[in-house]
Amino acid sequence: MKLSQRRNMRLALRYVAATLLTLFFLFPIYWLFMISFKTADEIYAYPPVWWPSSIQFSNYLVLFKDGDAATVGNSLIVAGVSTVIAMFLGTICAYSLARFRTGGENLANWIISQRMVPPIAVVFPIFLLYVWFGWVDTYFGLILLYTAFNLPYVIWMMRGYILDIPIALEQAALVDGYTRWQVLWKVVFPMCRAGLFATAIFTFVFAWNDFIFALVLTRTEVATYTVQVTHYFGGQSNFWGKISAMSVLGTLPIFIVVAFMQKYLVRGISLGAVKG
Amino acid sequence: MADLKITGLHKYYGSMHAVRGIDLEIPAGEFTVLVGQSGCGKSTLLRTIAGLEDISSGTIEIAGEVVNDLAPRDRDIAMVFQNYALYPYMRVYDNIAFGLRARKTPKQEIEEKVQRAARMLAIDHLLDRYPRQLSGGQLQRVAIGRAVVRNARLYLFDEPLSNLDAQLRDEMRGEIKRLHQELDKTMIYVTHDQIEAMTMADRIVLLRDGRIEQAGSPLDLYERPATKYVAGFLGSPSMNFIPAQLVSQDNGLAVRLSDGALLSLPADRGNRFSRHRDREVTLGVRPEHISRAADDALRPGVVCHEVTIDLVQPTGSRTYATFLLGGVETVAELKAHDVSAPNETVKLALDMNRVVLIDPASEEVL
Ligand SMILES: Nc1ncnc2c1ncn2[C@@H]1O[C@H](COP(=O)(O)OP(=O)(O)O)[C@@H](O)[C@H]1O
Ligand SMILES: [Mg+2]
Numbered sequence: 001m002k003l004s005q006r007r008n009m010r011l012a013l014r015y016v017a018a019t020l021l022t023l024f025f026l027f028p029i030y031w032l033f034m035i036s037f038k039t040a041d042e043i044y045a046y047p048p049v050w051w052p053s054s055i056q057f058s059n060y061l062v063l064f065k066d067g068d069a070a071t072v073g074n075s076l077i078v079a080g081v082s083t084v085i086a087m088f089l090g091t092i093c094a095y096s097l098a099r100f101r102t103g104g105e106n107l108a109n110w111i112i113s114q115r116m117v118p119p120i121a122v123v124f125p126i127f128l129l130y131v132w133f134g135w136v137d138t139y140f141g142l143i144l145l146y147t148a149f150n151l152p153y154v155i156w157m158m159r160g161y162i163l164d165i166p167i168a169l170e171q172a173a174l175v176d177g178y179t180r181w182q183v184l185w186k187v188v189f190p191m192c193r194a195g196l197f198a199t200a201i202f203t204f205v206f207a208w209n210d211f212i213f214a215l216v217l218t219r220t221e222v223a224t225y226t227v228q229v230t231h232y233f234g235g236q237s238n239f240w241g242k243i244s245a246m247s248v249l250g251t252l253p254i255f256i257v258v259a260f261m262q263k264y265l266v267r268g269i270s271l272g273a274v275k276g
Numbered sequence: 277m278a279d280l281k282i283t284g285l286h287k288y289y290g291s292m293h294a295v296r297g298i299d300l301e302i303p304a305g306e307f308t309v310l311v312g313q314s315g316c317g318k319s320t321l322l323r324t325i326a327g328l329e330d331i332s333s334g335t336i337e338i339a340g341e342v343v344n345d346l347a348p349r350d351r352d353i354a355m356v357f358q359n360y361a362l363y364p365y366m367r368v369y370d371n372i373a374f375g376l377r378a379r380k381t382p383k384q385e386i387e388e389k390v391q392r393a394a395r396m397l398a399i400d401h402l403l404d405r406y407p408r409q410l411s412g413g414q415l416q417r418v419a420i421g422r423a424v425v426r427n428a429r430l431y432l433f434d435e436p437l438s439n440l441d442a443q444l445r446d447e448m449r450g451e452i453k454r455l456h457q458e459l460d461k462t463m464i465y466v467t468h469d470q471i472e473a474m475t476m477a478d479r480i481v482l483l484r485d486g487r488i489e490q491a492g493s494p495l496d497l498y499e500r501p502a503t504k505y506v507a508g509f510l511g512s513p514s515m516n517f518i519p520a521q522l523v524s525q526d527n528g529l530a531v532r533l534s535d536g537a538l539l540s541l542p543a544d545r546g547n548r549f550s551r552h553r554d555r556e557v558t559l560g561v562r563p564e565h566i567s568r569a570a571d572d573a574l575r576p577g578v579v580c581h582e583v584t585i586d587l588v589q590p591t592g593s594r595t596y597a598t599f600l601l602g603g604v605e606t607v608a609e610l611k612a613h614d615v616s617a618p619n620e621t622v623k624l625a626l627d628m629n630r631v632v633l634i635d636p637a638s639e640e641v642l
Contacts, residue, residue: 176426191364
């Protein structure tokens with residue numbers, strides 16, 4: 001066999017493998033979407049129905065009519081607001097750690113260790129605290145918690161990105177007439193834009209996917225969609241249509257976020273900033 | 277009037293004493309080069325002037341105002357960094373305009389100034405590019421352009437040419453000097469390269485271990501070094517140092533080398549050294565003060581000595597010849613065809629008017 005043929009062969013094999021793997025991983029998502037469009041009969045049908053006879057939106061309509069879909073809105077609010085706050089505070093803290101050696105060499109390590117705490121170990125003490133303060137089932141309570149829980153991660157990640165910025169870029173701006181705050185906006189943020197977006201995505205996804213905190217700390221007012229889904233697991237019957245429709249609603253924002261931010265997830269915008 | 281005045285400046289990094297008592301006055305409009313080996317504290321000194329490092333003690337005055345506690349942006353300084361410090365996400369135009377924008381300059385004025393600086397540095401065709409699309413020499417011009425548009429009181433350069441290749445470095449050296457003549461600004465330029473220091477400086481400040489070893493005009497330092505360190509630092513190839521003794525000869529003085537050779541000092545210099553008679557000295561001879569002895573009569577103060585050449589290194593215009601003198605490897609800078617091959621025995625002439633005598637203990641020039 002000629003060399004070029006062998007190379008083509010190998011390439012073909014690689015595509016086949018990649019396709020199979022993709023199908024394997026996409027199948028549950030496909031199935032989830034399909035269920036959400038099926039009628040109850042089709043959901044329970046055997047052999048399984050691979051493609052619903054007609055696309056049904058009734059499962060979704062029910063969610064919106066009953067107001068259950070609002071829980072997705074709650075998720076958006078708490079995840080979005082806590083991400084913005086955590087990113088802002090965390091980046092400032094990270095800058096301080098990176099550039100002013102705040103807290104010496106070990107503070108950064110200590111901060112990230114906070115993130116390793118298992119949620120289940122702290123959620124009940126926090127619950128008692130929140131009852132005391134009257135923060136249970138409030139936006140404020142959840143946002144505060146997610147912000148606090150994500151801060152160490154943001155600080156740790158952003159500190160790494162900031163340390164990678166050649167310090168001369170900041171010093172040049174300081175000499176040129178900018179204040180520290182302006183240097184943050186004009187130099188630090190643009191230089192670690194990719195890192196900012198990547199970190200923000202992970203921060204958002206953590207809050208979005210959280211179940212345990214939301215389960216314990218919410219009731220009805222600010223229940224998030226992850227908590228809402230569990231309400232459809234009934235005593236005698238599970239409402240698969242509702243479960244899948246709610247799950248789709250919960251998955252879509254993540255798809256959208258990742259699709260728009262994909263290029264930032266691949267780091268490397270600031271490489272080669274300084275030669276030498 | 278001094279534009280910059282530094283008094284009793286010390287800088288510690290933790291327990292590391294980087295700058296150890298600097299007193300320095302730089303007149304307005306002067307091009308001063310801080311030169312010294314890597315790690316001697318040049319950058320640290322420059323950065324304390326810019327306000328990028330706190331100082332441990334002493335004062336820094338710019339135009340008569342103590343700036344110790346002023347933030348960098350309030351010192352009216354422009355600085356060119358070693359690694360260019362250009363913003364990769366901004367076009368060349370915006371990089372150059374960056375400092376003007378900080379000072380809320382009107383748009384029209386920014387446009388004019390950027391264009392003028394770009395023309396001056398021959399980068400006006402690059403204004404729409406990003407830094408990653410430029411070569412090293414172009415990046416350096418942009419970095420300089422960024423400082424030039426600022427119209428600051430004081431310009432600082434920290435080894436701006438050290439990332440460029442030799443040819444480009446020669447070219448930029450000339451350009452920066454020309455820029456100084458055009459702008460007529462006070463400039464402080466840091467380098468470890470003695471050739472850069474010699475060619476560019478109005479005044480050289482030679483630093484060693486955080487102190488000023490000697491300051492003065494380039495030729496002043498070259499011809500009248502105060503210490504062995506200065507004598508050896510400036511000049512390429514460096515000055516030869518030969519252990520010797522200062523002895524009486526007839527009614528004058530002479531230098532006796534370890535191999536017994538006796539080199540007489542000219543009478544006018546002899547007087548100056550007479551109180552060091554019969555002492556150990558180090559004889560310092562620059563390579564260009566050794567030449568092939570001509571057959572005709574020698575000039576006064578020039579002595580002859582016969583040596584066997586070990587190594588011949590032609591450079592084209594000149595030829596470096598290495599040989600043993602007083603037991604020490606010595607280099608002479610001869611005319612291109614003065615020697616042709618090793619092991620040749622030739623008669624060389626040492627210009628004793630130009631040699632220096634150094635006290636081996638204190639390493640000071642006598
Ligand atoms: N940020 C710093 N922390 C600790 N030591 C430093 C720091 N910067 C420089 N030094 C030390 O101070 C001395 C002078 O450094 P520097 O001014 O950079 O030298 P130069 O520019 O002449 O090569 C060196 O020994 C260097 O290791
Ligand atoms: Mg340096």
